[in-house]
Amino acid sequence: MAALTRFPHPVSSLLLMAVAMLAGCSTISSDGSLLGFVTPYRMEVVQGNVVTQDMVAQLRPGLSGDQVRTLLGAPLLNDVFHANRWDYVFTIRRQGTAPQQRRVTVFFENDRVARFEADAVPTEREFVASIDASKPPSRKTVLELDEQQLRAIPVPAPSRSAQPPQTAASGPARSYPPLETSAR
Known part of the structure; x- marks a missing residue:
């Protein structure tokens, strides 16, 4: 019996694991990062049609369905119950x-655009800027010295043991052994 008291009861082991897992969940912050340092990878989700201000500016009453499809692309939602309504939805995460x-x-109405409703859509340039996830370029450090800083650098005196550089002799300076031995 004494050997059985050394090992915890299986239910208490499960309870301990559940508490540890719940404690781990509390370390995930509201922005999705773990302990504020590590951010897990999240898949990029892009759905729908990108519609810009230039495209909406060309949309006007009287256009045919084919002209709208050429201008905006195929609608993301084409409701069977509302055949006279096309929804262009764009989402990106x-x-x-x-x-x-x-x-x-x-x-x-009668296969022609009667009216349209649009959220505030960006220009193409604003759209590209809004999805750019690259970090702003860091400030570059200038590695140049002004005249005063150059004069402040001590110049070492030439040593007496220094010899002038020798000119290269003509022909090979070294003889290397062959890479392969010759078969005799």
Whole structure:
């Protein structure tokens, strides 16, 4: 019996593991980083059509469905119950940038654009800047000395043992053994 008291009960082992796992969950902060240092990889999710201000500016009542499809692309949502409504939705979740979602809805009457509704859409340049997750370039350190700093550097005196450089002799300076032995 004494040997059995040395090992914990299986239920207490499971309870201890559950408490340890819950304690590990509390170390994940609200921004998704672990202990504030390590950020797990999150897959980039891009869905839908990118619609820019230039595209919305060309959209006007009276365009046909084919013209809208040429201008904006195929709609992300084509509802069977609302055949006269096309929804262009764009979402992106990219690590290092804020998630984005935009919607452009085009309404048709008699196969022509009757009206459209659009969220605030960016210009192409603003869109590219908003998804750029690269870090801003760090400030480069200038490695140049001004005249005063150059004069402050001590110049060592030439040593007497220093010999002038010799000029290279003509022909090979060394003879190397052959790489392979000759078979006799």
